[in-house]
Amino acid sequence: MGGRYTPGKSYKKSWERFTHALDEAGIPLADKGEDHRWMEIFNLFETHILIKDARLQKFKVCIGDSSYGWADFRRYLVSMSAKASWLCLALSGMRVDELYRISPVYGAQKISFDKNGCESDTGKEIIYFLTTRQSKITLNSQTKDDVFVTTKVGLKAFHVVNAIHTPFRSRFAEDDSHRMFANLLDLFYFTQLEKSSLAASIQINFNKDNFDFILTAEDMGYLQTSDPTQTSFKQSDKFHFTPHQTRRSLAYYLIGYELCSFPALKQQLSHLSMAMTRWYARNAYSFEKLYSEIRKERVTQQAEIFARIYQKMANGERIAGGKGQAMIAEISREGESYFEYGVNKRKLSKDYWIDQLTNGKAHLHAVAPGLYCTNTLCSMRINIDLSECVDCEYDYIENVVYAEGSRMDAMRNIELLKENNELNSSSATKYYMQVKAAEEIMDDLEFEHDKYEFAEDVLSLVIPTKTVA
Structure with a gap:
């Protein structure tokens, strides 16, 4: 814009390259912003302008009561x-x-x-x-x-x-x-x-000095509890940590306070091995004093889910999943009197399921929103495969929340991969199965939806398997 500027010694070479490039392009140094190439050349050579101290001293930012x-x-x-x-x-x-x-x-x-x-x-x-x-x-x-x-x-x-x-x-x-x-x-x-x-x-x-990471006697007690074999730290030492330790801390406390099961934690931490998840949360059972109270609350919540699912079936509402479909078929065979007598009637009660869960006769963990597994040996992979949950003999699927979202993701990914010419047999088969599984769940729950119409070029890539007709 025609202002005066003299580059400092450290910036002199970059300015020489910049002004030489302007001369070769026939662009005046003070062009009043008329030629867009001026800024392009300026950026190309990463030309620096030294901001003078007098201008910097005028800079002021106020955040709350603090001024910077x-x-x-x-x-x-x-x-x-x-x-x-x-x-x-x-x-x-x-x-x-x-x-x-x-x-x-x-x-x-x-x-x-x-x-x-x-x-x-x-x-x-x-x-x-x-x-x-x-x-x-x-x-x-x-x-x-x-x-x-x-x-x-x-x-x-x-x-x-x-x-x-x-x-x-x-x-x-x-x-x-x-x-x-x-x-x-x-x-x-x-x-x-x-x-x-x-x-x-x-x-x-x-790990800066303005944070107090000096280990106290109380800190040492926690350290010895979490890892009785540790010898790296002593009282009054300064504790230094790495960002990756946040994963281990999260695992330790979630398992220690029984806020999360090992299968769910494995999914949260995206581990391929359950052994790795257990290693992260090792020694978490030092929270033993809290177990009874937290376990009681967890059992109550699981019992409420069981009772709610059976209440829905008693009311004639649909439940998907292999176990859900099997139960509905059994209820249909028995007729309307299924829940009127004996054990079947007690299944509508939260107290019944509290007793079953407490004595290890029943198990339940959430796999996804509205999707529950009753298999105690389920290790859960990192990602949920709906095609296995549809007819799994251990699964109850209460609503279409997860299935609907999974179907939308699959449809979007198919179109995105096609647009970028990246759709192959592996991805086409995966998303085909994902859509079909989700739609089967939506059908089982009588959820109104339009079937996704697969284009011929997508169908031609789908690999025939036992689960792909």
Whole structure:
């Protein structure tokens, strides 16, 4: 714009390259913003302009009762980003590289459920979750998308991270526009943060001297309880941790407080091996004093689900899943008097199921919203295969929430892969089975829907198997 500027010594070479390129293109140095190539060349050579101290001294940001200058505000953003990122890890169990891959647009969602476990916009039970890309996967065992259940604070932490990095992402190269994290230390040309740098930023900011990590006698008691064999730490030592330890802590407390079963935790942590999940949560049984109270509450909740399912069947409502369909068939054979006498009548009572669960005669764990498994040996794979749940002799499917969502995902993925010319036999077969399984569940529950019409080019890729007609 014709203003005066003399580059400092460290910036002199980049300015020489920049002005030489302008001369070769026939663009005046002071072109008043008339030629769009001026800025393109400026960015191409990563030309730097030194901001003078006098201007920096005028910079001021007020947050609450605190006021920040230029350097302090930059440090504030870096620190806040690291803390919020740590919360995302600690309250979900995801790995750092999974947080690194999280989508700025679709990374956080929430679903509301009513008292019957059905998805409802007015429901008071809210599930918060973060969606990202898995790491440590093999193509024949799981997909790349994964969902991590979190808390309301975990969801807020994601939004804090997103708010900090959004303005920086607008300056990213087009190929990196999908990345979440920017290098907050780069003042001029904003680029994505490298994965290793994200881990380092989180670790450094949580091991700084302004946090009190000096181990007290109480801390040592907790450490010895969680790992009686540990000899690495002594009282008055400073505890340093890595971001990956958040996964182990989450596993330890979820299992220790009986807030999560091993199969569910295996899914949450996206482990391929149940042995790895058990290793993460080793020694969690040190919470033994809390077991009776928490187990009682868990048994009560499971009993309420059993009683609700049988009440629905008694009222003539549909229940899907292999076990659900078998029970409905048995009730039909017995007639309307099925629930009038003996054990069958007691199955409508919560107290009956409390007794069955307490004595180990019944088992129930949630596989997905409205989808329950009664198999005590079920190890649950990382992702739920609906094609196996449809006719599984151990499964009750109470509503179409999960099936409907799974079908929508499959239909969307088919169209997306076709659009990008990436649909192959493996993916076509997988999504075909996913759609068909979901629609079978929706049929069993008499849920009104339009069948998805597979295009011929998709059907031609589907591999015939026992479950694919």
